[in-house]
Amino acid sequence: MEYKRISINPITRLEGHGKIEIFLNDQGEVENTYFQIPELRGFERFCVGRPVEEMPLLTNRICGVCPEAHHMAAAKAADAVYKVEIPRTAKMLRELLYSAFYVTDHTTHFYALAGPDFIMGPDAPVAERNILGVIHKVGLEIGGKVIQARKYGHSVIEMIGGRKVHPCTAIPGGQTTGITEEQRCEMEKMGRWAVEFAQFSLKLFDEIVLGNKAYVDLILGDIYTHRTYYIGTVDENNKVNFYDGKVSVMSPDGERIGKYGPNEYLDWIAERVEPWSYIKFPYLKKVGWKGFVDGKDSGVYTATPLSRLNASDGMATPRAQAEFEKFYTTLGGKPVHQRLATHWARLIELLYAAERWVELATDPEITSSNFHAVPSEKPTEGVGIVEAPRGTLTHHYWTDERGILTKVNLIVGTTNNMASIAMSVNKAAKNLIKKGTEVTEPVLNMIEMAFRAYDPCFGCATHSLPGKMPLQVIIHDTDGTVLDVVTRD
Amino acid sequence: MVKTLILGLGNPIMGDDAIGCNCAREIEVDLKTREINDVEVDQFYRGGISLMERLIGYDRALIIDSITGYGKEPGTIVELKVTDLPSLTTNSPHDSSLKNALEFGSQLGEKLPTTIDILAIEINPRFEFSERLTPLVADCIPKIKNLALEWIKTCSQDLSV
Numbered sequence: 001m002e003y004k005r006i007s008i009n010p011i012t013r014l015e016g017h018g019k020i021e022i023f024l025n026d027q028g029e030v031e032n033t034y035f036q037i038p039e040l041r042g043f044e045r046f047c048v049g050r051p052v053e054e055m056p057l058l059t060n061r062i063c064g065v066c067p068e069a070h071h072m073a074a075a076k077a078a079d080a081v082y083k084v085e086i087p088r089t090a091k092m093l094r095e096l097l098y099s100a101f102y103v104t105d106h107t108t109h110f111y112a113l114a115g116p117d118f119i120m121g122p123d124a125p126v127a128e129r130n131i132l133g134v135i136h137k138v139g140l141e142i143g144g145k146v147i148q149a150r151k152y153g154h155s156v157i158e159m160i161g162g163r164k165v166h167p168c169t170a171i172p173g174g175q176t177t178g179i180t181e182e183q184r185c186e187m188e189k190m191g192r193w194a195v196e197f198a199q200f201s202l203k204l205f206d207e208i209v210l211g212n213k214a215y216v217d218l219i220l221g222d223i224y225t226h227r228t229y230y231i232g233t234v235d236e237n238n239k240v241n242f243y244d245g246k247v248s249v250m251s252p253d254g255e256r257i258g259k260y261g262p263n264e265y266l267d268w269i270a271e272r273v274e275p276w277s278y279i280k281f282p283y284l285k286k287v288g289w290k291g292f293v294d295g296k297d298s299g300v301y302t303a304t305p306l307s308r309l310n311a312s313d314g315m316a317t318p319r320a321q322a323e324f325e326k327f328y329t330t331l332g333g334k335p336v337h338q339r340l341a342t343h344w345a346r347l348i349e350l351l352y353a354a355e356r357w358v359e360l361a362t363d364p365e366i367t368s369s370n371f372h373a374v375p376s377e378k379p380t381e382g383v384g385i386v387e388a389p390r391g392t393l394t395h396h397y398w399t400d401e402r403g404i405l406t407k408v409n410l411i412v413g414t415t416n417n418m419a420s421i422a423m424s425v426n427k428a429a430k431n432l433i434k435k436g437t438e439v440t441e442p443v444l445n446m447i448e449m450a451f452r453a454y455d456p457c458f459g460c461a462t463h464s465l466p467g468k469m470p471l472q473v474i475i476h477d478t479d480g481t482v483l484d485v486v487t488r489d
Numbered sequence: 490m491v492k493t494l495i496l497g498l499g500n501p502i503m504g505d506d507a508i509g510c511n512c513a514r515e516i517e518v519d520l521k522t523r524e525i526n527d528v529e530v531d532q533f534y535r536g537g538i539s540l541m542e543r544l545i546g547y548d549r550a551l552i553i554d555s556i557t558g559y560g561k562e563p564g565t566i567v568e569l570k571v572t573d574l575p576s577l578t579t580n581s582p583h584d585s586s587l588k589n590a591l592e593f594g595s596q597l598g599e600k601l602p603t604t605i606d607i608l609a610i611e612i613n614p615r616f617e618f619s620e621r622l623t624p625l626v627a628d629c630i631p632k633i634k635n636l637a638l639e640w641i642k643t644c645s646q647d648l649s650v
Contacts, residue, residue, distance in 0.1 A: 130585060132593055140596060
């Protein structure tokens with residue numbers, strides 16, 4: 001069998017670089033597809049020997065996209081290392097900051113990244129498939145709202161977290177500082193605006209996407225569908241929670257097979273490596289690894305906005321709950337397996353985050369000065385879990401009796417989804433590239449849409465400006481000769 | 490009053506990627522020593538829309554960052570304009586390019602610098618965490634400091650014309 005090779009090789013500003021390699025057989029059809037990303041090496045080793053209380057500051061440098069998630073997971077793991085129960089006010093302050101962060105993150109993803117595929121269309125010229133194209137089509141006013149949502153989110157992050165970008169106030173035992181009544185009022189006002197904005201965004205999705213039969217067919221079609229397990233953190237009522245709770249595990253049939261707390265994650269999650277990728281592929285230990293395949297017997301799972309909805313019994317706020325019900329009624333019940341529905345799920349989470357923001361900002365205890373409990377236990381080992389926008393984020397630390405780190409293990413959001421992303425990219429390529437198909441830019445974009453739904457964070461810490469070749473497609477002949485190079489700028 | 494910003498970009502624990510931050514730190518000290526108080530110096534860790542938002546409200550800005558892919562030796566300094574950067578229209582799953590983000594901000598009527606210059610330092614990304622710069626990259630810090638001073642002087646002259 002002879003093969004032809006196609007590479008989709010993006011080099012990105014924030015996430016390092018990933019590439020998709022598509023191997024065609026001599027019939028011109030897709031034989032296999034590999035989604036490859038460089039793993040950032042050595043972070044766990046880099047942390048060993050440092051005081052555990054440094055971790056909330058250190059780990060938020062891993063990622064230029066979601067430092068808030070690492071800050072929270074690290075703080076929770078450090079609380080657990082010291083076995084300290086943080087005061088209710090501290091927990092609420094962290095969750096309020098985190099809700100505001102979710103609003104900024106989900107807003108950016110929908111309007112700047114996923115939106116162009118639907119608002120402009122997946123086959124729109126590449127020069128228009130970006131946020132500029134979006135505001136050109138839907139109006140400058142919406143662009144202004146996007147910036148406003150981000151501005152408000154960052155204001156809350158700064159007021160509670162001390163800095164706009166890398167928060168620095170969560171420490172073992174709680175927070176270093178609280179908020180004033182004046183700040184609370186401001187946060188409440190901004191949160192109420194965010195609720196209206198989230199509702200507006202869902203309405204826009206309803207009009208532009210759900211109102212377009214071609215898009216609905218695309219979402220519901222088989223190209224972007226996988227029947228896998230789903231995980232997501234839920235509260236005591238099995239409602240979605242981003243900051244705290246237990247991780248619910250739902251089967252492809254919609255049966256909850258269990259819930260695990262942070263200390264139990266190793267009973268549920270195992271990791272494996274593949275010779276063609278640097279990254280680890282987690283899977284459900286209780287189900288087992290059967291390869292990159294769908295189904296109840298395969299331990300492949302995902303942890304995304306769609307997964308969180310699938311793994312829960314609903315949303316804990318009223319407006320988001322109504323949208324949750326509409327989502328499953330429209331898409332035929334739980335669980336939903338169509339990966340492109342993740343974009344809709346993300347907007348429902350946006351609304352939940354905004355509503356939760358208001359709930360927390362109006363709680364009488366949010367301005368209490370009881371925001372820290374001094375740790376008194378000897379430090380040993382602890383696990384912290386939060387839901388990062390891109391998936392369940394787990395930090396596990398071991399220390400000596402002085403609190404100096406001796407071992408660190410992280411499972412970051414996107415890592416949970418790597419097996420499913422690989423399957424989605426492979427399936428999309430096989431469906432879209434047939435014998436004689438001209439591999440055009442829109443075709444490549446529709447393959448990229450398979451992984452964009454997951455909002456993946458590849459090696460999320462490189463900041464170097466990309467010099468040349470931001471996106472390169474290389475087509476190789478069967479003997480490796482380069483037939484064509486397409487550079488996208 | 491004209492608002493001027495010098496921004497060092499990078500990840501402080503990502504080896505040579507931190508060069509922009511290190512330069513900003515040294516420039517800040519240098520300007521204080523010279524009693525140049527009308528230039529704000531800061532470090533920043535994000536790109537795209539966030540970077541555009543950070544630039545709002547300034548009249549002129551100098552960005553110092555590492556760069557890859559120019560094929561130069563590590564430590565080589567390249568002077569760029571925003572127009573020299575790729576658009577990166579669709580390939581970042583999380584963000585927009587700086588070029589698009591600036592256009593986005595401009596269309597929304599945000600007050601963005603009329604002058605944005607970039608001092609980029611070629612690095613060889615290793616994807617490994619470290620707080621140390623490699624010697625070739627660290628050696629360029631004094632040159633960057635001088636270039637930043639020249640940039641401030643040139644901007645002042647332009648304004649006085």
